[in-house]
Amino acid sequence: MKKIMILGGGPNQIGLLKAAKKCRYIVILCDKNPNCIGRSLSDSFYEVDTIDDEKLLKIAIKEKIDGVISNSEAIMENVAIIASELGLRGNSRESISILNSKEMFRDFQQEIGLYAPKHAIVENIDELSNMLSDFEFPIIVKPVKCSGTRGTEKFESLDVEKIRETVNSCMNYSRNKKCSIEEYVEMSSLIVLEGDVFLNQGKIFFGGLFFTQRSKELPMVPMTYMSPYIDSQKHMRIIEKTLIEIFDKLKIRHGQYNIEAYFNKDDLLFIIEINARQGGHGLPAYVKLATGIDLDKALVTTAVGDDEYFDNIMNEQFEQKYATRHTIFGNKDGILNGLYISEDIRPYVVSIELEKKIGDSVEKRKNGSSYIGFVNLVFENYELQHKYSENIEDYIYPIIR
Known part of the structure; x- marks a missing residue:
């Protein structure tokens, strides 16, 4: 056994x-x-x-x-x-260290010729003022080693005192007490690429990718996941080629990796990050809802050298549903009094997962960890899915008093 x-x-x-x-x-x-x-x-x-x-x-x-x-x-x-x-089965510590560090990953992207924004690392808060003079705004300030967009903030213009406060906060969040500053890469849309890719013995499964609708208030925060990911053949080739190159250069051959990326206004692929773990917010279960594929089972079985399930995934056609997973955020601080779901969208709801109970205190969205719960939906087709999902906060929202 x-x-x-x-x-x-x-x-x-x-x-x-x-x-x-x-x-x-x-x-x-x-x-x-x-x-x-x-x-x-x-x-x-x-x-x-x-x-x-x-x-x-x-x-x-x-x-x-x-x-x-x-x-x-x-x-x-x-x-x-x-x-x-x-x-x-596994990977080298060195390769995982690069993915775990925003500093090392940006350096790695530039070393192998991939698009990456200008960036710098703050280790000493006294260096901040001189560093900021080298950047064009807007900028993103975030912890070097941290997940869940904790502490991350976008600045449209120079505000040294506010940026200093955010840098201090990011240093506290970061596991190595460092903060990253980088020039903001403009999105062509609030809908970006996210999802999990799976590697086993160097073979890559891309079926866990999907769209993510970002929050208008906080465009760094993932909000609504929409599977499947459908893009032009050109973009799909670029995405797959880029990810294969990254994993090949890092000599990563096994495991599940959460990807966040988008094409900028010049149509260049920007890999925001590759996390050396499954996606959060219950994404493995969401991928199973959308495709029937159990990535938990794939990770467990391949880790002990059992390739049968992974080989089936690679060789058999899976059944794709038009599935959406919406993260419920609060628009203000207060007490949760209920969840509004419009009658228009209610027929497509398959499950609701509330992390907060009625009567609990909730906070206004500030990062990926400040969620109230999730709603899972399945639609009949792509057009209907995107009609509702791209404006989903008009149809589903928490009632807060």
Whole structure:
């Protein structure tokens, strides 16, 4: 029986834990929280900090694991260390480090000739004023090592004091206490490319890509996901060629990666980031709703060397639905009093996932983590899907008092 180690037992790992149990694998779970939500799905539990690579490696050797995975960006380098040390499927720590760092990834893009904006790293707040004089506005300020758009802010013009406050905030959010400043790349539309690509032994599955409608108020924040992703043949060739080149240059051959990208006004592909993990906001379950493909199962099975399910994904035609997943954000601070769903769109709603209860305090949207819940919908065709999804906050919104 295969034995898999999963690092982290929080909500983001539940899909992986359930998939491993369904495959009848022995699950070795590591988390510093003895009361973590995933513990009941494990066969053996170790109370250990998942950033402690030495202790994790000792556990992996002791348990004689067949594979190791996680769905936490901060832990993925330790996944790589364990896999490399034990000769398991995975990638080098160096390659994952590049994806995990906005600084290193921008440098990497420029080194291999891909489009990337002018950028700089702030390590000392006293250097800020001199650095800003070299930039054309608007600019984006964000943490170097962080996910969920926490701390990220766009500035249309120079405001040194406000930018200084944001830089300090970003340094606190960033795992390495550094902040990134880069010139803002204008979007041709608020609808951009996002989704998960999957690699196994160098083969790439692109079926987890979809559109994302960004918020008008905060264009850095993903809001409404729309599958399938349909674009011109030219754009699709550029997207696939660029991603293949990135993974090839980094020697990445295994795992699931969340992509955010768009074509700028000059029709150049800008890869915002590639996260070395599954997409957040329940995106693996959304991909399954849209395509029937279980990316949790694919990640679990390929990690232990079982390629049957992945080969089926690559070789068989999957059934594509016109599925939308909308993230519910508040337009003000207050108390959640209900959820409005227009009668026009209600027939297409298949499920509602509220993270907040009626009577809970909610906040005005400020980043990707300040959501109230999600609504999943399935439409009859592409035109109907985009008619509603591109203006979905007219049809679905929280009632806040």
